[in-house]
Amino acid sequence: MSLAVAIQMDPLETVAIDADSTFALALEAQRRGFGLYHYQPRDLSWKEGRVLAKARPFQVQRVKGDHVQFGQAEQLDLAGVDVVLLRQDPPFDLNYISTTHLLDRIHPQTLVVNDPHHVRNAPEKLFVTQFSELMPPSLITYDLNEIREFRKEHGDIIVKPLYGNGGAGVFHIKPDDTNLVSLHEMFARFLNEPLMIQRYLPAVRAGDKRIILVNGKVAGALNRVPADGEARANMHVGGRAEKSTLTHREHEICEAIGPALKQRGLIFVGIDVIGDYLTEINVTSPTGIQEIDRFDRVSIEGQIWDVIEERVAESRGSTV
Secondary structure (H helix, E strand, C coil): CCCEEEEECCCHHHCCCCCCHHHHHHHHHHHCCCEEEEECHHHEEEECCEEEEEEEEEEECCCCCCCEEECCCEEEEHHHCCEEEECCCCCCCHHHHHHHHHHHCCCCCCEEECCHHHHHCCCHHHHHHHHHHHCCCEEEECCHHHHHHHHHHHCCEEEEECCCCCCCCCEEECCCCCCHHHHHHHHHHHCCCCEEEEECCHHHHHCEEEEEEECCEEEEEEEEECCCCCCCCCHHHCCEEEECCCCHHHHHHHHHHHHHHHHCCCCEEEEEEECCEEEEEECCCCCCHHHHHHHHCCCHHHHHHHHHHHHHHHHHHHCC
16 A cells, blocks of 8 residues: 655654654655655644645655655645644644644544544543543642642642643652642743642652553553652653563553543554553653564554554545
């Protein structure tokens, strides 16, 4: 199958080619003979019923400093491509939400991965609340008094922006920490959104598991271990990746959420598990597939494209 693929993401020139999941997806798409186009969210437009992108054809290679070559930019009617990969990084803000509304106009005739309607309705720290029985004790609120009561009950807590990403703005507040009120004031000044508060899980010292699900099924996992003196395990902030397999509890979690992911067209998802608890469901631009590929000698990007090709083939068959 030959596919025309447009990738909506941040600048491709600056990605870390040994870690970036979108780069791995692009390499695999190119290996399969697909035509590739790149555009940034700001290049997306709607005009007289058409969703357009000022996009550049490109090719990639695993050569640091010379990993992408672009062609001449052109006005691309996204109804004329087969697949759009929605892969820009959060923050999940009004700009992000706006792009999902525009991409709704072409999906599913043009397959958008992940489904933009359900991406819009599944921000990481809110979607997970649909599975509250799998979560650690948690609170989402603006209210400082609610946070104080939660802290009184649970002692050690984690405070983080509801729409943050990559470990940015995540604070571990211990029972004797006097900075809670100041921290709340700082967030209130810079963010017009609630905070997520969770009971601190000491199991994070052993790692924060990233599990990749493809079409609702487990494709692989890695363990992310926080650096000394850090409460965050994200690799963006110095977390160390380790080879890992799934525990019985982690299999239970994946089996509980997998059908809901598949039903919503969330083909490529990364979930975070600490100890026995599900903490986040990442549907915007999950990472981790290159590390898992190296640890387990697999090709998660290949599994993702297999599902995409199957979906496109089904769509073409249904229109015959």
